[in-house]
Amino acid sequence: MAEEKFNVEEFEKKYVARLEDRTLDWNVLKFQEEVDPKYKRAQMRYIGRGATANADSNVVTAEHFTLSTMVLPAGCVGPLHLHDDVEEVFFILKGSVKALIKEVDKDEVHEIRLNERDCISTPPGVHRGIHNDGDEEALMLVMLGAVKPNLPTYPKGSALEELRIQRAKEREAIIADK
Template structure:
């Protein structure tokens, strides 16, 4: 066991909303490419593909878990996780899941409490077409997922390549 008291358990394994804040900066590099990519993340378990080093985050053993707020008109851009499945569970509002399959773009509408699990190797994104903020739970199937890729030749893919070394340095420092 990795705890000896209930207090130690609580310190290590409980994530409380009161200790969290919406992080509008963690994905700001995407917003630099397109203002519609503005959204906020709140990490609960694992640092995820973003390498967020928030000390209130529970250490991941098998998966990551966060919530994300998408303002009206906001887009989580198309991206690909080659190593993990990604789950979007809609907590509030309605969103459209964006998928590419066999070279074609597809949209699937999700409402509150709807869920989609996207397998590794499938380009995916999400968009809030509603008039109010939407919120979803996001789960990735590994404690330290690889950085996602974006469509070849896109501005986000060029930026990802530039930022790869920065992310690796953050992870290396956090692992020490």
């Protein structure tokens, strides 16, 4: 049997995600913004669909992790959330932000300053968030350590946790269709 010749064009179609083909998705986290306008931010997906399991078909298919960038307008907050199944990495590409870290069942929220090209990796089971407390837009890379991470949870009793419970059924339907 003849060996198939490597086709770089097919490889490129399957494994290359170009900025010129991406669009900022200001709607993927709109449910958070509806709870509080300070949660407004945009995601640009490159590898995989992330924990939101959106229907973006213009991504490199994830095999082991997801990768996206996120635009953080001045003053915005990525709310505290917890992934029970994956670590999450925030890598600051532009700007300066505060990473927010909170242990489960504890009240204190710890703040860790992150500047350009700083990185934080948060293990499963720890609440994490981000706050752009500056006057300029920040940009970060986000990586999740699974192809289809579980939908994150929010602190008990929060408006976002109540909304998450409602949206969990929608997410499962999207995943089932793929």
